[in-house]
Amino acid sequence: MTATASPRSLDRTRSYGAQRIIDYTETPVVQAVAGQRFDVVLNLAPSSPEENTELADLVADGGAYVSTTTPVPEDVGRGVRAVRPFAYSDAAQLATLVARVDAGELEIAVAERLPLSELPTVHTRAAERIAHVAELTARVEGRELGFEVAAQLRAEAER
Numbered sequence: 001m002t003a004t005a006s007p008r009s010l011d012r013t014r015s016y017g018a019q020r021i022i023d024y025t026e027t028p029v030v031q032a033v034a035g036q037r038f039d040v041v042l043n044l045a046p047s048s049p050e051e052n053t054e055l056a057d058l059v060a061d062g063g064a065y066v067s068t069t070t071p072v073p074e075d076v077g078r079g080v081r082a083v084r085p086f087a088y089s090d091a092a093q094l095a096t097l098v099a100r101v102d103a104g105e106l107e108i109a110v111a112e113r114l115p116l117s118e119l120p121t122v123h124t125r126a127a128e129r130i131a132h133v134a135e136l137t138a139r140v141e142g143r144e145l146g147f148e149v150a151a152q153l154r155a156e157a158e159r
Contacts, residue, residue, distance in 0.1 A: 001017055001018050001019055001020070002018065002019070002020040002021075002022065002033065002038065003016070003018035003020070003021050003022070004021070004022045004023075004024045004029050005018075005021050005022075005023065005024070006023065006024065006025050007023060007025065010023075012109055029055070030051075030054045030055065030057075030058065033058060036058070037058060037059065037060035037061075037063075038058055038059060038060060038063065039059075039060055039063045039064070040059070040063055040064050040065075040066065041055050041056070041058050041059050041063075041064075041065050041066070042066045042068075043055055043065070043066065043067040043068065043069070043070075044068050044069065045069060046069045046070055047067070047069070047070050048070075049070075049071075049073075052065075052067060052070060052071070052072060052073055053073050055067075056072065056073050056076045056080060056082060057076075059076065059078075059080045061078040061079050061080070062078070062079040062080070063080055063081075064080065064081045064082075064083060065080060065081070065082045065083070066082075066083045066084070066085065067082075067083075067084050068084070068085060070084075071084055072084050
């Protein structure tokens with residue numbers, strides 16, 4: 001398995017089973033794997049439509065491109081399936097995940113802990129990320145994303 005990570009995440013990424021890790025802070029992923037094809041490309045980071053197309057082009061014929069943060073190209077070709085999973089709140093599913101964490105079957109990597117007094121900071125960061133993703137997104141749930149939506153999200157982030 002090939003993965004990408006920054007230097008601070010190398011050990012954790014290796015612990016997930018990655019045999020090859022690309023430091024994306026040193027070399028762009030597409031450049032680092034030029035000429036290679038992968039059965040599945042999983043994108044967990046916000047990316048532009050152009051970057052999504054480049055990543056989808058890394059998928060082998062008949063493979064899959066999955067992006068959890070930004071819309072996938074509509075027609076990659078070569079039998080490549082492009083998937084953007086949709087998540088929703090489900091109390092029973094969340095309870096199952098909590099039980100797995102409590103049993104030690106599922107580990108959650110915590111990047112940062114902040115005191116409750118910093119909750120406004122957490123909300124601001126989340127809103128900024130959502131606004132950034134909204135600006136990069138060409139389509140949301142099959143609809144064109146208007147600039148007014150991105151502007152509204154940006155305004156909410158500034159509050």
